[in-house]
Each structure stands twice: as C-alpha cells, then as structure tokens.
Amino acid sequence: METISILEMSYILASVLFIVGLKKLSHPDTARNGNLMAAGGMGLAIVFTILFHKKDGEGIGNIPWILGALVIGTSVGWVAARKVKMTAMPQMVSIFNGMGGACAALISLMEFPRLQEKLAIAGVSSMLHGETLAILFGLTIGGVSFAGSMIAFGKLDEKIGDIKASWLRYLNLFFLALLVVIVVMIMFKHPVSGDNTIIYILTALALIYGVSFVMPIGGADMPVVISLLNSFTGIAAACGGFLYNNQAMLTGGILVGSSGTLLTILMCKAMNRSLLNVIIGAFGGDASALSETGDKTVKEITLSDAAVLLSYSQKVLVVPGYGLAVAQAQHLCHELDVLLASKGVEVKYGIHPVAGRMPGHMNVLLAEADVPYEKLLEMEEANNEMLNTDVVIVIGANDVVNPASEDDPSSPIYGMPVIKAWEAKNVIVMKRSMAKGYAAIENKLFYHPKNNMLFGDAKSTLQKLIAEIKNL
Amino acid sequence: MNEFLAFFLQYREAIFIILLSLFLGIEVISHVPSVLHTPLMSGANAIHGVVIIGAIIVMGHANDVISMVLGFLAVILGTLNVVGGFVVTDRMLEMFRKKKSKN
DSSP states (O other), rough: OOHHHHHHHHHHHHEEEEEEEEEHTSSSTTTHHHHHHHHHHHHHHHHHHHHOEETTTTTTOOHHHHHHHHHHHHHHHHHHHHSSSGHHHHHHHHHHHHHHHHHHHHHHHHHHHHHHHHHHTTTTTOSHHHHHHHHHEEEHHHHHHHHHHHHHHHHTTTSSOOOOHEEEEEEEEHHHHHHHOOOOOHHOOOOOOOOHHHHHHHHHHHHHHHHHHHTTGGGGGGHHHHHHHHHHHHHHHHHHHHHHHHHHHHHHHHHHHHHHHHHHHHHHHHHTHHHHHHHOTTTTTTTGGOOSSSOOOOBBBOEEEEEEHHHHHHEEEEOOHHHHHHHHHHHHHHHHHHHHHTTTTTEEEEEEETTTSSSSSSHHHHHTTTGGGEEEEEHHHHTTGGGOOEEEEEEEGGGGGOHHHHTTTTTTTEEEOOOOOOGGSSEOOOSSSSSOOOOOOOOOGSSSEEEEEEEEEEEHHHHHHHHHHHHH | OOHHHHHHTTTTTHHHHHHHHHHHHHHTTTTOOOGHHHHHHHHHHHHHHHHHHHHHHHHHTOOOOHHHHHHHHHHHHHHHIIIIIIHHHHHHHHHHHHHHOOO
8 A cells, every 4th residue: 555655656756757857848948957857757767666566466576687677778778879979869769769669569469468368267258448459559559660660760871762652552551451450350359368369460560560651751751750650659658558557657658649749740840741741642752743944054163262252251151951960061060160250251050940850950960069059040030131141051951942942833842931042142052963852852042043053072072161261 | 338438437547647648748848949859859759768667567577488588678678768768868958058058
C-alpha cells in the first residue's frame, strides 16, 4: 500500500516535470532548463519503478540484469549523442526514435503470450479486451516507427535513395488494410495458450509496412517523417501505459503523440504543404514538365569581382542552406562575416524556417560556429530589409530562394514562403553545379539578371573568397 | 453496446488522462518559434523514452530465457532513447545559450 502510493506520487511528479519541461522547451530562454527538467522526471520515474513497482504483490526482480542494461544503454547513448556531428543530428534523432519504437514493440511481443494464456485460463471466448488492443496497437505502431525511422536514417545519411513509384502507394494501402484485418482477427480470435504465430506475422507486417511507408517519400521530407514517427512512438509508449495502467507512461506518451503531431503539421505549413501531400505525393514527381521558356543565360562571377562587390557593399545578407552544412563551411562563413564587418560592411544572415535538414537546424549549425544570435534574421525580417540590401550571398541553398514560389502557379513549390533574394541589388549564388535542389525543380533565380553564379564547393570557394578579400 | 459501456467504465481513468494529455500536448507547444522546432522534436523524442518503464516492468517479472533476452534488449533500447535523446537535445540547446552569453 505504502510503496504503491509512493510510486504513484513519483509518477504524478514525473508527469508534471514532462509537461513543464515541454512548455519550457518551446521558449528559447528556458529551453535547456526544460530539457533538464524532463530528464529529471524520467530519472525519477525509472528509479522509483525499480524500487517500488509491484505486480501481484511481487516486486521488480532481475535487478542486476536491469541495471546492466541501463548501464549499457546509457554509455552507448551518451557517447553516440556526444560524438555525433551537428550536421548529422537529424539522423541521430531518427535512430533514437527508432529505438523507442522497437522497445515498445518488444514489450507488446512479450506481453501478448502472457495475456493470451491468462485469458485462456479464464475461459473467455474471445480476445476482445482493452489490454489486447493496447498490446496490438503498441506492437504495430512501435514496429512501424522502428522500421520507418531506420529507413529515414538511411535516407538522411544518403545510404538509401528515393524510390518514386506510384504503385508503392497502392501497395502501402494494401499493407495498411492487411494490418487492420489482422488486428481485428486477433481481437476476435479464441484465446489458445501458446498459439502465438499470428503475433509474429503481425510484427513482420508492421516492419514491412514501416519500410514501404517511408521508402517512396523524398529525402527532403525526412524531417517531417521523423517528426511524424516521433509522435507514433509516443502513442506506442502510451499503449504501454494503458496496458500497465501506468500514468507516467500514459501522460508522457500522449503528450509526445499530440505535440509531435502538431509539430509535424507546423513543419508542413512552413513548406506550404499538407501532411497528406507529404505522405502520398512524391514531391516534384511531375515537375520535369515545368514550363521552360525564354533564353537561359547564366552569368558567372570571378572570385576577385565577388570580393570587390562584397567589400564595397554596405549591407550583405547571407542565405545559408544545407550545402553549407555538408561542406562543413559554417565556420568559414563566420570568418567571412567577421572579415567583412571589419571593413564596415553590415552582415546579417537570413534563415529560412526549413533551411538545413530540419526546421531550426541551420540556427543550431550557425550557433556552433559562434555566429551571434542578433545576426540571424528570420525570413520575414530578412525580406523586409531586402530592398536595402546590396548583396545577397546564397550558400548551398536552392529551393528556399526560388522565385517560382511566387510567380509560377504550376510549380510544386508555388505558395511556399521564400527569401526574396532577387529583390536585393545583387545576388551571388555559391553552388557546386547547376543541379536541382531537393524539390528537384529548376531555380529561376539562377537565370535572373541580377544573379551571379560562383561555382565550386562551398568550403573551398569561401576559403578563396576570404583570401581574395584579404588581398584587396 | 454493453461491451462498449463496460470497456469505457473499466478504463475511464485512462481515457480521461489520454484526452486531457492530448489537449495539453497541443496547447503546451502551440507558440513555439520555428528556431526551436528541432530541439523541441528531439526533446519530445526523449520524453517518449518513458516506454522504458514498461521495459523495466516486463524485465522485472521475466522468468524464462526468451523473455529475459527480449526484456534485456528492450531495456537497452529504451535507455538509448532516453539518454541519447536528452543528451542530444542538451547539446543543441547548449549552443543557443553559448551565443547568448557572449553578447
């Protein structure tokens, strides 16, 4: 009695810490504190569960094994999270998310045989029971989340390419229907102790569906997918909470499930697309048919011309994209900014909400390079100052500065808010080649009369540009 | 119908918690600036690691080899989710703070 109430109180406290932590995480000043609070709540719930949890009057056993697993998980997780490069952060989050999904699926996989045995002994005629539902949902959603996260990881790491095939959508619908049918079948089946084949079939199908669900979605949409799978794992965790009547798991899981869904929708909004469009429509699939009118002349600029142009400007806006991050050029970019500032040039950064691989990813990367917070302008601020800006340097960004979003209704990115680089007096686009961006569409900015292309890898080009400016 | 009512009655507390948490989750993060989307997703990612409690419960009552092995694995995976998630989030947020204190 006493131990149970201590445990329940610790769960209430943990739930409060999760909620307050999440709240604080959504404000820049308190975010770090919020993260620590949520972590504290988690630690509390784990310790008190080990100490005080009782099932049918029996406490937690196998404690040495549990502690061993905790130590292994902690050391591996800690090292991985500390060592990962900031550019590879999205992949890491995807892996950790997959681990949580797998954990939820494993729990269900172990609990199903027990429940079936219990129900068989009780002599009930069908598995129609709240616990069965929680187990099956936890298994399915957790399995999909695990497999999907692994594919998302592979895509972000560029180990897995995109498969754009419309038949995959129908196959996916078929798998989804099959999953539902099997879940319903299990719910209405007669419980037979030891007859667990069907649960393994369900597990396998959930994993296959996870793969085929993420496979046709383009690499550029992976952040949205990870966010969605993140909320899936939350729901899978909540299923565990329902099963064990465990409030900490229930609140924590549902909180993540609902806030994760909202976050997914917010991310889609930043790209001016609906969630459904992300899931079923392959981005830019038909975009090759885009209107190709007029002469396309691309103007190139030499390094020395670029150096002169930048040095004698008053206001320069840097628009960074993922290309900057993959080239690990954020530090050089900061160097350029300091150098120009010493010559009296005002340098600011215009950050598109989806620049990088995840919303806010670019801010983290620039912060790592010691770029002060005040220099980072959000898209709207940047656009407001655009007419007074002398030069916009676009480094490794593409779709987020594409004018087609404003003037070409046939473009798949039409309507997406972008940074209006073309409104500035001059534009320099630093790019490796004329290749298309993630949305796989032409960028009219490259052919704009104000634009000057500076071809080359972001890192080496920036190095040369800095040297050139120093020599002026 | 009767089964549905019985189901509702049996799990009314859980249903209550689920519904309230659902609204709370949406309310709590509704004003997040886009700068914080990534850390917030990562932080939420760590919070659903709470599933580890389920893994500990299963492991704590495991008595055959298969459930021991699976339970052990589940606890490791859950811990990875929790520890990795919080540490990665902290690393991201550390950078935000660093630049603020500099100025």
